[in-house]
Amino acid sequence: MSRPIAVVTGASSGIGAEVALALGALGHDLVLGYGRNATAAKELAERITEAHGVRAELVAHDLTDPDLAQRQLDAVLDAVGGVDVLVNNAGINRRAAVTEEDAENWERVFAVNLTSPFRLAQSAAARMIAQGRGGRIVNVTSVHEHVPIVGGSTYCAAKAALGMLTKVMALELAPHGITVNAVAPGETATPMNNVPAGQDAATIARPAIPAGRPGRPQEVASLVAYLAGAGAAYTTGTSIVSDGGLTLTAAVANAALAGQV
Template identity: 60%
Template sequence: MGRALVTGASSGIGAATALLLARRGFELGLGYRGDADGAKRVATAVEAEGRRAVTFQLDHTEPEAAAAAVDHAAERLGGLDAFVNNAGINHRAAFLDETLADWRHMLAVDLTGPFACAQAAARRMAAQGGGGRIVNVSSVHDEIPIWGGSSYCAAKGGLTMLTKVMALELAQHGITVNAVSPGETATPMNGVPAGTDAADLRRPSIPVGRPGRAREVAALIAYLLEPDAAYLTGQSLTIDGGLTLMSAIPNQKDGGGSQ
């Protein structure tokens, strides 16, 4: 039985990942920032699968405290085998209009906080021995620009490159590190009400014609935690319904989308 922490686990991709991991035998630590009720609902669903669930609060704008929260949650679980670095925010502003305050906030939440949390998780894994798995949830916009995405793209691009450095340095400890880069996903963070089926949302700019489902992204994350994925590290795996095949789309003001 494995022990996994998932940040941003109160809804969307994080919640879907936690539920899938519970079904695959993991005990779960569920990180949330403000939605305590959502985290409790996910914890109840995890426990319904016969697995232990603990919730913990963290705020990436306070990276030292967030890292400490990750470490404490791992201690409550009795150790840590997998860490899904999922929490983040979305933001759009034209480059000429972007403010330094918003720029700093975006990098704090989508890059500095995830760095601190991943470092805390990796330190615990290295100290306990036996290896581990880390998955950073990035975005197709870690490489593909989008209108109004100067701070978002910079943060996600940094997270994906951080993934590669982590993989290089942590391999000696038996820890694999990969990134999952979703395209538009039907989640509350993207303004889609919970319970909405992505098939009901028409997206002509995406080859498959719709946004992704949170559970589809969760399935890819879960694969990276499987024993048979042990030889895969330092990679960024895109799951976007073919969006990145459409080279003109990310440059349109209303095109693209992200996790």
């Protein structure tokens, strides 16, 4: 019996790398998408193959060009013979005041964080339907899918749109046995957030977060792996927040200033 095939974008570091490791450990053959860090992606593929005996193919993804990204995915899926899981993990962060944001950066963030994930999901879903064995799509959004942040007009809007896209896809694809969910991390100790690889989140104090620290990428990856598995067959169209309780604290600062806590 052939192994299930999982595609993970942004797999060269951080959350994406941990998702790839988790899915490899569960017996998935992998397609690892990466942007600029081909060396790290290759090393990860070799590590997973050696540890778990699964295939790990690489695909260079230029998510700033959604047409190209879709063609790149289609080519590698033709080569590996299908897809059972797509994890749209890759993304870029951006902070700029509303009055200072420019069209070029708005379009770049939307291309990477929304349009390319949509196009990749289109391709994956079409193949899953044709294969007739269902599938899993997991979109990694952000806590800012749900709550705003100053300077986050572009980033928050793109992530919120990806969250609603997740729900629409879930509704349309459910009759085909395809679930579509989102995982929305809060601050996570990854290179994208200027935390060196290997530094444990427990060494970083975050008093404003109830858990007292950022998240570990492995903790986010475990949610993605669950949603990609058979145990989540009845879970679709939802967004699971993994933020150490950050979104629970919206009124705390105001209450402190008012002398209520």
